[in-house]
Amino acid sequence: EADIYQTPRYLVIGTGKKITLECSQTMGHDKMYWYQQDPGMELHLIHYSYGVNSTEKGDLSSESTVSRIRTEHFPLTLESARPSHTSQYLCASSGQANTGELFFGEGSRLTVL
Template sequence: EADIYQTPRYLVIGTGKKITLECSQTMGHDKMYWYQQDPGMELHLIHYSYGVNSTEKGDLSSESTVSRIRTEHFPLTLESARPSHTSQYLCASHGTSGPNEQFFGPGTRLTVL
C-alpha cells in the first residue's frame, strides 16, 4: 500500500466557491502529479512538480493551480469552482532514481453544483 493521501475523498460544493484538494506523501518522493479523470475514463495530466518550488502545467489545460512548498505536500486549488470542474482528481508520486512506477492516492471526487 502506497503512502500517499488525498483529502477530502468526496466533496460537493456550490458554484463560485474556492476549494483546495490536499495531497501528501510520506515516501520522500520529489516528483508529484495531478491527474483529472472522468468516471471510467482516461487520465489527463493537469499539473506536475519535480521538486520544491517547481510546478508545471500538464497536457490538459486546467483552471486549477498548484504549489509545492514542501516535498511531501502538493495541494491543488480552484479559485472559483464551476460545474465543468466536476470530476475525479488523482494525485501520484514517484522517486528520483530509475524508471520507477508512480504511486497513486485514492482520489478526490469533486461535484460542483
C-alpha cells in the same frame, strides 16, 4: 503499500466557491503529479512538480493551480469552482529510481453544483 494521501475523498460544493484538494506523501518523493479523470474516461495530466518550488502545467489545460512549498505536500486549488470542474482528481508521486512507477492516492471526487 504506498503512502500517499488525498483529502477530501468526496466533496460536493456550490458554484463560485474556492476549494483546495490536499495531497501528501511520506515517501520522500521529489516528483508529484495531479491527474484528472472523468468517469469511464482516461487520466489526463494537469499539473506536475519535480521538486520544491517547481510546478508545471500538464497536457490538459486546467483552471486549477498548484503549489509545492514542501516536498511532501502538493495541494491543488480552484479559486472559483464551476460545474465543468466536476471530476475525479488523482494525485501521484514517483521516486528517484526513475522506474516510471507512479504511486497514486485514492482520489478526490469533486462535484460542483
